[in-house]
Amino acid sequence: MTRPPVALLTDKYELTMLAAALRDGTAHRRTTFELFARRLPEGRRYGVVAGTARFVQSLAQFRFDDAALSALSDFCDAETLAYLADYRFSGDVDGYAEGELYFPGSPVLSVHGTFGECVVLETLALSIFNHDSAIASAATRMVSAAQGRSLIEMGSRRTHEQAAVAAARAAYLAGFTASSNLEAQRVYGVPAVGTSAHAFTLLYSSADGPNEQAAFRAQVAALGVDTTLLVDTYDITAGVANAIEVAGPELGAVRIDSGDLGVLARQVREQLDRLGAHRTRIVVSGDLDEFGIASLRAEPVDMFGVGTSLVTGSGAPTAGMVYKLVEVDGIPVEKRSSRKESHGGRKQAMRLAKTTGTIVEEVVHLYGAPPAGQPGLVERPLTEALVRDGEPVGDLGLGTARDRVRAGLESLPWDGLALSRGEPAIPTRMVARAI
Incomplete structure (x- = not known):
């Protein structure tokens, strides 16, 4: 078609x-x-x-x-x-x-x-x-909640195939680091990332049982030790141990995709450090939204993967x-x-800010008729x-x-970044009605 x-x-x-x-x-x-x-x-x-x-x-x-x-x-x-x-x-x-x-x-x-x-x-x-x-509006809330840590857009499978490309672009525009979507990389230059799913680990099962190390060895052989290994297919503690045994302490990252992410991130960080993998990062994913990301601020998480909540606008x-x-x-x-x-009427707008850069008001006025400036405010x-x-x-x-x-995020009043319900961060003032 x-x-x-x-x-x-x-x-x-x-x-x-x-x-x-x-x-x-x-x-x-x-x-x-x-x-x-x-x-x-x-x-x-x-x-x-x-x-x-x-x-x-x-x-x-x-x-x-x-x-x-x-x-x-x-x-x-x-x-x-x-x-x-x-x-x-x-x-x-x-x-x-x-x-x-x-x-x-x-x-x-x-x-x-x-x-x-x-x-x-x-x-x-x-x-x-x-x-x-x-x-983009949902993504910026997630960026704010992550407080400088990287985010990956992973929602392609949760929306229409063409919407997925636009969503990856919008998320990247809002501050996400990368996307799993290859078409977004081709069309818009959005960095694409991705390693493996649980299916890859399960592939290395036989009549003798699962062989997680074999899966990790295959991935490292193909992608190098800077790859990210998914460690929660079976038992996370064993998965981390297998990952470091195969890749060594220079492994790029491990990913946790299920369970109590905060508790598991702390346990994995402690285990990685005991194994000498101090620079191995921790990536978490699994039905995260801005509130879930905010709840993990104090945890040793280096990167978040976000899918469904992002491509559906997080509500x-x-x-x-x-x-x-x-x-x-x-x-x-x-x-x-x-x-x-x-x-009515063709209009323009300006934003007023304190000299510190914090915005205080948006003014919408008729085209070519801006209002007089206000002392102490920058237009x-x-x-x-x-x-x-x-x-x-x-x-x-x-x-x-x-x-x-x-x-724009840096210009908001401090309470404008709050995730709790509230009024718009600044008021909008219509200077004059046309009729």
Whole structure:
């Protein structure tokens, strides 16, 4: 089965709206759509913008080829099909740089162009940003909990095969060290790691019983003594002893994947030290999330492997972002539905911080109309140009985005990093309503 064109990864109502607007000419009115989150997931203090580069790069692939047009011909009229055949996004996109923190009401993305070219991008934008930002936001909580220790993303087998690649990228953006996913390495340059599973150790069983040492010898022969040996297939104490006997005290690491990880990590560290393997690291995995990682802060763990909780957003699998029309031909428009309101007008944002660097407030204002500065506070504009006339212009580098996440976490008030439930780390202030 071939993958569908990017343009068909969308909802039908975008094209029915387009057809109606083309019929009466309103499809050509100039518009601004904004992508934002009305609120953070329950209990979260901040979010992390992720998916910007994937969205911008997808714009170039958002085309309706002959196969796509054929699939749409049963409900699209000739005029709509002709418009889609020539579709190329030629507008502008502004927004937060990838890796920036966001809060309720932050105008994460602003898309400017005709109604026709902007409305069909709704599902593409939301599917990318809602997924990637949810993963990155969960991953940063884990990075904070790990307090400088390395983390490996290991969740490919717990999500859709394509989502796994995006999740690995988002986790790396947020500060993870590496991923088990090879496609993420090929496409995005995310470092890939991996050694063996319990199946490999079990393979070396015979009628005489298990032979853990034989499995370890085979792995060391193939990968060298810097490899990581999985020591909990049978008995951990025996597994550690076998690992050091085979690989010697220069063994790179041992991995524990089950049991009481804190207790076992202490026991394994003591045993490794008695055996002279002082530099052999301890890797733990097994249904970890940010709370499990935090509970192991005092234990002699060198690296964490995280899977299911990461690729499912650790309880918040979507960022809850929406994509709303806020301006038509320069006139602000806004939705006033109960609990689903939007603020009209094209907007920009800035973040205010103390001279120490700690952020105190986010200010959202109408485009080109920033408020007067506040004494003693440093202003930093957040809205950047990402696309001009359909072409990327912003810095979409993954390394730069990783640096932004790191700087953002360092700028939060101390309680903003708490894992306990609470209000957003800083308030968002709307300077002026458009109407």
